[in-house]
Amino acid sequence: MTAIEGFHVGFAPSPALGNASTFIRRRDFLLLRLKGEDGTVGWGEVFNSPFAAAGFVRSRLAPLVLGQPAAEMGRLYQAMLGTLGYDRRGAAMMAVSAVDMALHDLAARARGISVARMLGGALRDRMLAYASGPFIAEGGAPYGAYPAQIEALLGRGFRAIKPRVGFAPRLDGAVMRAARRQVGDDVALMVDVNQGYSVGAAIESARHMEEADLLWIEEPLGPEDIGGYRAVAASARCAIAGGEALASLAAFRDFLEARTFSVLQPDLTVCGGFSGLRRVAALADAYDLPVMPHVFGTCVNAHAALQMGALLTARRGGGPAAYPFVEVDATANPLLSLGGAIAPRTDGTLAVPDAPGIGLELDPTRLEPWLSEHWALDAG
Template sequence: MKIIGLRGYHLGFSPSPALGNASTFIRRRDFLLVQAIGEDGTVGWGEAFSSPFAAAAFIRARLAPLVLGQPVQDLGRLYHAMAGTLNYDRRGAGMMAISSIDMALHDLAARSLGVSVARMLGGALRDRMLAYASGPFIAEGPDPYREYPGQVDDLLRRNFRAIKPRVGVAPHRDGEVMRAMRRQVGPDAALMVDINQGYAVGAALQSARHMEDADLLWIEEPLQPEDIGGYQAVAQATRCAIAGGEALGSLAAFRDFLQARTFSVLQPDMGVCGGFNGFRRIAALADAFDVPAMPHVFGTLVNAHAALQMGSLLVPRRGGGPMPYPFIEIDVTPNPLLTLLGPMDPAADGTIAVPDAPGLGFELDPARLAPWLGEQWQIDAA
């Protein structure tokens, strides 16, 4: 089946209250969803993360001419053709654009076969994944962690057995809130933290020391994303695993961090690193270093479902916590573009099912995107 069209949907909303992390307060969330259209009318969905407007421009100018009119089954050939357009920019909006197209083509190809993406790529190793809550987030005002106890109680009631709050207000405050959270959740729940690139090396080391008694599975992105030397220093000095990789796009970038022995948990984002093709290459590299990889997810239902399909294919590794890795990250903030088809809360055992329906495993009428739609475009094959 040939690809006869691409559609783009620019979506967004303003979270209320704003979502705080160690680097910023998120007051606007913008997304790009892409549909790849087959000649029989079947469609596949993809998503770009972080730079939706620049990614859309790249798709329209460079990628659309490469994929339109081509067989959707040529997933590897089309990926390498798209990657050949990057030139100097191998870690930015161009790769995010490729990510969305690759994701959409995998969805379309699997739907055309009547199977899930995981089945098309060789078969899932699991049908459920442990879900971890991505939140709570820092609040504005003099007591940034004030809402955490109530929010954590709510997450426990929603069956989450793993929770990743944002920290980074100050090292000693990080320790106080995480020690209190460990007492609150008990010894069996998994706790991780995300510092969102908010500290320099010294503060990151202090924060890690203050949080040691909280028994964390990992500390995520304590430094700027390409500070290899800084990550080496933190990884060597702390007893806790260091996680990261969501802001890295190229295979070479992951190679450099793995060779430097910085990350104990690798977190590529499928909307950044090249979709399914990109993630699979990174996962193979991680396997060579015996480092667990799992998708970073903080977008719409499209990336979340792609991450479930990809996560189901990954080799299990024990990293601590209630189950072996990989886990699936669930945005627990009010995000209507994630919960458009219903909540993504875990079952009583803390896990979420990997859909076995065709493609990414969901059906979405684009008309349902209307409340959040800012712009829409379509490019057809000549």
């Protein structure tokens, strides 16, 4: 690679996006662009700790990868892991994730093939898309707009929908029972609690939502409460999902050994990019667990997740199709559609691009309306 660039981009959602833990009033991301000697580029993303990760890229990772061939991404991944020190589950790992993602994009583009093809070949050319939303509203009616918003998502072609819940267990049950009556039996419903409940409240919420016939309840507790997740999983009648906040392979091992999750959702931007997620997926295969990438960021991670999802083992988990599904941010996110609209087809699926790299053509000038900082380092 001859250069690495960082683009800090972000926007303020309006209205704020509410979940059981917070109201998101600002969404910031780091996009990395690696450049090869022939001018080919590759993109990576950090969605959780973009400013801290940028510092780690600039100080520790850039000297490792600049001047090196992207095709040796396996060796470079091991070298990057060697820089982590104590920070194996935080911003440093997110920095590694973004660089690894960009290395894979660049290496595949240089060969003129997709990442999925480079990594052995796609197992599928489409995946069922599930809408990430609606979100909790501020004020006295946290779920008041859900019926209209769910109807709008159905109108957009989604056959699987994941609302946020976690305001109160009884209200969770009421809103999801109403959602099931609204969508009928052929649309998949799941919920995301965004780490917002204690163990007792999570168990109570799951009990109130049983009649909604949910595919899964996602992140009902804080991300490292293994004992709590074990208790909720033993009590709930539907699957418990999680893993987006886990970064190290050891963290996934600990949760899987405890039999906490029935659906695993690692995020490419958190757990080590393509290299890291492939390790997690291999571990999950040993437990016969379905894996599907968590996605809630820009078009970069969205396109990368489609490539990764195409490589994952198919498993039946209920709903209108076999897992893996692919998550789609259903909010007004201007950074999601920079490479073209990401919308389900008439059958509710998204196509997996077979274009070079992650299948995204992104002109950096399109980032300018949301750009707060740009930096660049070269091999010289």
